[in-house]
Amino acid sequence: MKRAFIFVLAVALFIAITGGYGQLVNSRWITRSFISAEERPSEYPEFVIGNNYKFYENGNLVQGRIVEANGRWLTVYDQIYYKYINLDRVTYIEIIQYKAD
Numbered sequence: 001m002k003r004a005f006i007f008v009l010a011v012a013l014f015i016a017i018t019g020g021y022g023q024l025v026n027s028r029w030i031t032r033s034f035i036s037a038e039e040r041p042s043e044y045p046e047f048v049i050g051n052n053y054k055f056y057e058n059g060n061l062v063q064g065r066i067v068e069a070n071g072r073w074l075t076v077y078d079q080i081y082y083k084y085i086n087l088d089r090v091t092y093i094e095i096i097q098y099k100a101d
Helices: 002-018 021-026 028-033
Strands: 052-057 060-070 073-077 082-086 090-097
Touching: 052 082, 060 082
Parallel strands: none
Antiparallel strands: 052 060, 052 090, 060 073, 073 082
């Protein structure tokens, strides 16, 4: 009887902490814990510095030459001034002109 009570208490504690077994299996934390940093693909596309791109950020058209790419932030020069683009807000990307190598 004592073992059954401890087992039921442990199961109840497990459900209370994790939200249930299904929630534990489907959680992003568990998924990320099994993927090492070397195996994780980049979330953002790689840009070639010097290429001209066209972006739609929050419905606004931004086009210009990539000056710097740092994670989710891009620095774009559009022949007048520099603009900072947050890739989390970009809905469309198009290459306008390749850099001559």
